[in-house]
Amino acid sequence: MNRPPVNSLNTEHLEQLHRALVRLENEKCRGMILSSSSPTVFSAGLDIREMYKPELEKARKFWRTLQDMWLKLYSTPYPTVAAIHGHAPAGGCLLALSCEYRVIVPNVKIGLNETQLGIVAPQWFQDCMRNVIGERQAEKALIAGHMFNTEQALQVGLVDEVAADKAACIARAEAFLASQANLPLLARKTVKLGFRNSTLSRLMTGREADTKIFIEYIFQPKVQKGIELYLQSLSKKSG
Numbered sequence: 001m002n003r004p005p006v007n008s009l010n011t012e013h014l015e016q017l018h019r020a021l022v023r024l025e026n027e028k029c030r031g032m033i034l035s036s037s038s039p040t041v042f043s044a045g046l047d048i049r050e051m052y053k054p055e056l057e058k059a060r061k062f063w064r065t066l067q068d069m070w071l072k073l074y075s076t077p078y079p080t081v082a083a084i085h086g087h088a089p090a091g092g093c094l095l096a097l098s099c100e101y102r103v104i105v106p107n108v109k110i111g112l113n114e115t116q117l118g119i120v121a122p123q124w125f126q127d128c129m130r131n132v133i134g135e136r137q138a139e140k141a142l143i144a145g146h147m148f149n150t151e152q153a154l155q156v157g158l159v160d161e162v163a164a165d166k167a168a169c170i171a172r173a174e175a176f177l178a179s180q181a182n183l184p185l186l187a188r189k190t191v192k193l194g195f196r197n198s199t200l201s202r203l204m205t206g207r208e209a210d211t212k213i214f215i216e217y218i219f220q221p222k223v224q225k226g227i228e229l230y231l232q233s234l235s236k237k238s239g
């Protein structure tokens with residue numbers, strides 16, 4: 001990902017990611033490392049400005065593009081690793097959770113923090129967390145909107161490994177891909193999709209309902225007010 005300053009996911013960036021995933025699949029890619037050009041941020045999650053006073057059709061398109069990108073990422077036939085050498089809140093955490101393996105560096109925060117922002121992580125975000133860390137830990141983390149530090153993320157199983165820095169992180173991600181290289185492709189892909197099928201199907205069969213929930217939620221005046229205040233707090237921080 002290379003969308004400075006924080007790889008926030010707007011419609012255009014989501015479309016770029018989706019196109020890249022389609023191309024990798026068409027080219028029979030043997031593995032992907034999802035990484036960031038930023039030295040300190042993996043991805044800041046959804047671009048909050050897409051949800052602030054949006055036009056209705058633009059908001060719908062934004063959400064559908066996010067769904068498209070995630071459905072592709074979660075179901076890739078090739079192995080995927082997230083090299084998390086920077087913070088990964090909310091949608092950034094979703095990207096990492098959607099890969100098959102996660103390597104993180106020290107001093108990083110990762111989690112689905114939506115509750116803390118007064119919004120609700122959609123069901124499929126929640127499912128991804130549950131699938132990785134289990135029901136009990138996911139429930140606790142989601143209710144609190146907890147951001148895990150590196151050590152906590154490793155302890156709870158949110159990530160698989162800690163590496164010293166970006167170079168080591170990429171090297172460990174490559175090692176994971178190498179460990180998968182000799183597995184028969186069809187068998188590997190079939191097992192992966194078997195594990196992920198119920199989560200994928202839940203969104204695929206409920207896409208319109210999911211979009212409707214998103215639209216109804218973010219268009220509420222009190223939610224808009226919360227988004228406005230959050231945006232102000234973010235830009236005050238950097239200003």
Ligand SMILES: CC/C=C\C/C=C\C/C=C\CC/C=C/CC(=O)SCCNC(=O)CCNC(=O)[C@H](O)C(C)(C)COP(=O)(O)OP(=O)(O)OC[C@H]1O[C@@H](n2cnc3c(N)ncnc32)[C@H](O)[C@@H]1OP(=O)(O)O
Nearest residue numbers: 008044045046047048087090091120122123217234235238
């Ligand atoms: C069962 C379900 C039922 C119901 C569900 C119902 C509805 C669902 C509805 C909605 C769901 C919506 C889901 C949303 C998921 C998301 O991903 S929301 C996004 C959450 N992201 C965050 O909270 C991260 C915020 N950012 C940060 O914490 C920090 O920026 C970060 C730690 C990533 C980096 O810190 P730092 O390097 O210090 O950078 P700055 O904070 O200084 O930021 C630099 C500039 O970037 C701007 N920015 C940061 N994050 C975002 C963002 N996510 N979107 C847009 N812009 C962002 C920031 O304002 C600075 O801009 P400026 O320089 O001031 O112009």
